[in-house]
Amino acid sequence: MDAVVFDVFGTVVDWRTGVAREFERAGTRAGVQADWLGLATAWRSRYAPTLLRVVSGEVPWRSLDELHRMMLDDVLTEHGLTGFTDTDRAELVSAWHRLSPWPDSRDGLSRLRETHITATLSNGSIALLIHLARVGGLPFDAILSAELIHSYKPDPKVYLMAGDLLEVPAPRLLMTACHLEDLRAAADVGLRTAYIPRPLEWGPGHPAAPAPDWVDLIATDIPDLARRLAP
Amino acid sequence: MDAVVFDVFGTVVDWRTGVAREFERAGTRAGVQADWLGLATAWRSRYAPTLLRVVSGEVPWRSLDELHRMMLDDVLTEHGLTGFTDTDRAELVSAWHRLSPWPDSRDGLSRLRETHITATLSNGSIALLIHLARVGGLPFDAILSAELIHSYKPDPKVYLMAGDLLEVPAPRLLMTACHLEDLRAAADVGLRTAYIPRPLEWGPGHPAAPAPDWVDLIATDIPDLARRLAP
Numbered sequence: 206m207d208a209v210v211f212d213v214f215g216t217v218v219d220w221r222t223g224v225a226r227e228f229e230r231a232g233t234r235a236g237v238q239a240d241w242l243g244l245a246t247a248w249r250s251r252y253a254p255t256l257l258r259v260v261s262g263e264v265p266w267r268s269l270d271e272l273h274r275m276m277l278d279d280v281l282t283e284h285g286l287t288g289f290t291d292t293d294r295a296e297l298v299s300a301w302h303r304l305s306p307w308p309d310s311r312d313g314l315s316r317l318r319e320t321h322i323t324a325t326l327s328n329g330s331i332a333l334l335i336h337l338a339r340v341g342g343l344p345f346d347a348i349l350s351a352e353l354i355h356s357y358k359p360d361p362k363v364y365l366m367a368g369d370l371l372e373v374p375a376p377r378l379l380m381t382a383c384h385l386e387d388l389r390a391a392a393d394v395g396l397r398t399a400y401i402p403r404p405l406e407w408g409p410g411h412p413a414a415p416a417p418d419w420v421d422l423i424a425t426d427i428p429d430l431a432r433r434l435a436p
Numbered sequence: 437m438d439a440v441v442f443d444v445f446g447t448v449v450d451w452r453t454g455v456a457r458e459f460e461r462a463g464t465r466a467g468v469q470a471d472w473l474g475l476a477t478a479w480r481s482r483y484a485p486t487l488l489r490v491v492s493g494e495v496p497w498r499s500l501d502e503l504h505r506m507m508l509d510d511v512l513t514e515h516g517l518t519g520f521t522d523t524d525r526a527e528l529v530s531a532w533h534r535l536s537p538w539p540d541s542r543d544g545l546s547r548l549r550e551t552h553i554t555a556t557l558s559n560g561s562i563a564l565l566i567h568l569a570r571v572g573g574l575p576f577d578a579i580l581s582a583e584l585i586h587s588y589k590p591d592p593k594v595y596l597m598a599g600d601l602l603e604v605p606a607p608r609l610l611m612t613a614c615h616l617e618d619l620r621a622a623a624d625v626g627l628r629t630a631y632i633p634r635p636l637e638w639g640p641g642h643p644a645a646p647a648p649d650w651v652d653l654i655a656t657d658i659p660d661l662a663r664r665l666a667p
Contacts, residue, residue: 322566322570330601330603331578331601331602331603332601332602332603332604335553335577335578335602338577339553339577346566346569346570346579347562347566347578347579348577348578348579352601353584353601370561370562370563370583370584371562371563371566372561372563373563
């Protein structure tokens, strides 16, 4: 393997806890009580269908921040939470720029980078990913984002772009994610795939899916991935 | 200033010594004697006019590796150096992926990154820049390249792309280079400019140009730039 690219939300950083915490903070400011973890989940559950509408061409490309804002407005309206100001909402959208990594991410990426080129391959914007890497001290060699071609995963063009920019043929490029749709789309255009079934990604009481047989590699966390890929 | 983007060849890494050394190595293998520093200079002197022909649309976009190879073939033919094999030439093209940084670059970038977002903004490809950053231990937050829009500096679109991807307005974005054409083009689209007049960039006996009055900042090296930008 020449290079390893990473999904970020859920695979490298813990969006659920981070977003719920910022929801609670904004709610306290706005004098609102709610199920913050549930709201974080409701927000995130709009993510995949919204991005698919962009990929299909049904709606025009917009930055993830803009899409996050639209989804947030819908979620708040749906839950009757009209007390959040424009500033609160902007703050919540920027919460996705400040998420903490899973405890193993920084160390695992450092080790992996000793032997492999590493990069993000995320639907977050380049600026958002830079912010996350700085907040979490995540040592990627490069920040790659679907933004670079104004699309979103699982558009096959996103995975092919990564191989093109890294100058690595698809079979020498490993897509790493905790989401099987992401890996399936990467595999469909010839990339190798590593599945890290993050146990907390799906929320309390929702274990990660078992690894399907088409996945090339399964790792418990990023240090485990680094060990498995060590020359 | 929110972010600082860097020209790389000449500003962060020493292309002249590195390319001359690899020329000498390839020449020794091929049993050829020549003025290797002169050849490195002759190769590089074709760079700006070649890229300008791409920017003007006169010739279609090709990767810098491909353009380097075309320029190299021309230079070798011109100097009657036909003894270099295809492998030698490919090796020489890849020499641009292995250049050493100036002695201050690594430390300066580390310091600057504590207070500012830092990125490359180079005509080298993303893959080439990743290789240089890994070889030299250069801690950029992101690797940006003119390749991302299939153009080359001094195309104004390249500088605007950097602001767009970093989500930083042009007046909060500092372009750093040892070449005044690069800075002039950045200034023309509203970026701030920092001039580092690298004394060895122009070869023995050719001092760097004095700083013109339109440059926003002059620094002797990257640590000096970090000091001047420290909050």
